[in-house]
Amino acid sequence: MSPLLQVEGLARQYRLPRQRPLGPPQQVQALQGVSFTLEAGRSLGVVGESGSGKSTLARLVMALEAPTAGKVWFEGRDLHALPAGELRRARAGFQMVFQDPFGSLDPRQPVARIVAEPLEAQRIGTPAERRERAGEMLAAVGLRTADLDKYPHEFSGGQRQRIAIARALVTRPQLIVADEPVSALDVSVQAQVLNLMQDLQDRFGLSYLLISHDLAVVDLVCDEVIVLHQGCVVESGPAERLFRSPEHEYTRRLLAAAAGAGPSFHDGGDAPRAAAADRSTSPRESPR
Numbered sequence: 001m002s003p004l005l006q007v008e009g010l011a012r013q014y015r016l017p018r019q020r021p022l023g024p025p026q027q028v029q030a031l032q033g034v035s036f037t038l039e040a041g042r043s044l045g046v047v048g049e050s051g052s053g054k055s056t057l058a059r060l061v062m063a064l065e066a067p068t069a070g071k072v073w074f075e076g077r078d079l080h081a082l083p084a085g086e087l088r089r090a091r092a093g094f095q096m097v098f099q100d101p102f103g104s105l106d107p108r109q110p111v112a113r114i115v116a117e118p119l120e121a122q123r124i125g126t127p128a129e130r131r132e133r134a135g136e137m138l139a140a141v142g143l144r145t146a147d148l149d150k151y152p153h154e155f156s157g158g159q160r161q162r163i164a165i166a167r168a169l170v171t172r173p174q175l176i177v178a179d180e181p182v183s184a185l186d187v188s189v190q191a192q193v194l195n196l197m198q199d200l201q202d203r204f205g206l207s208y209l210l211i212s213h214d215l216a217v218v219d220l221v222c223d224e225v226i227v228l229h230q231g232c233v234v235e236s237g238p239a240e241r242l243f244r245s246p247e248h249e250y251t252r253r254l255l256a257a258a259a260g261a262g263p264s265f266h267d268g269g270d271a272p273r274a275a276a277a278d279r280s281t282s283p284r285e286s287p288r
């Protein structure tokens, strides 16, 4: 049987604006030669500092944009070669959770609509059935069916990320790609959301592709890890081994920095957390 997800020689180049009108176009190689396999029910962590290509990898795996080279196989199907209609149907099997629980939920839509949106995109069920499924998913992430008729601003950051997870789960995918899913949350809330993700993994037999600049997050959730540096995989292996006895110098530096021993290693510093703190005092964040 083919693995759930197989990535082979994935590369992505971006063209940057010319610096002079007739000057040479500038290119940035965001990702190159990335290969890995993720088996059903397992979790793969992707670590690396800001700009190492993590989000680019997520977008390519989600088929939100095309690679410059390489392939993404989902359940044995070459995603980037699928005709549009088949790709749309295949999307039921893989869904994404983004970093920003404030920006990723449409503030004008009630939660019922937000959570059911992937079902609507898939043209699955009647409106009543979709609402019912949305309610079940809210319950699965620890919210209430009564929350269906509320709007995103009525929830805290952690609750909004639960809503985003409910939306990702609503098509019953096998794979969730989570790009920094807890980085914007208060430290106290991060553990709750990570515990929820682990519970859901057992309950729904999920696989995670979990991207985080925070090594502790990946260590907690993931079986396997790949380390990205300047778009390349510099080391990969079981989380247990890689975090205890890293082989590559870059991985050692990441670990040392994460332990506070080296120059600070981060993805935009504490900005996401600081931004979350700012928002929590903004008028949008009404108490609940």
Ligand SMILES: Nc1ncnc2c1ncn2[C@@H]1O[C@H](COP(=O)(O)OP(=O)(O)O)[C@@H](O)[C@H]1O
Pocket: 014, 015, 016, 028, 029, 030, 048, 049, 050, 051, 052, 053, 054, 055, 056, 057, 267
């Ligand atoms: N749409 C884009 N256009 C141009 N450059 C991009 C684009 N997306 C990402 N990049 C560049 O690709 C590199 C990797 O970015 P990204 O995947 O966002 O890294 P990470 O998520 O690890 O911080 C960076 O140098 C970034 O500036």
Ligand SMILES: [Mg+2]
Pocket: 054, 055, 056
């Ligand atoms: Mg990123």
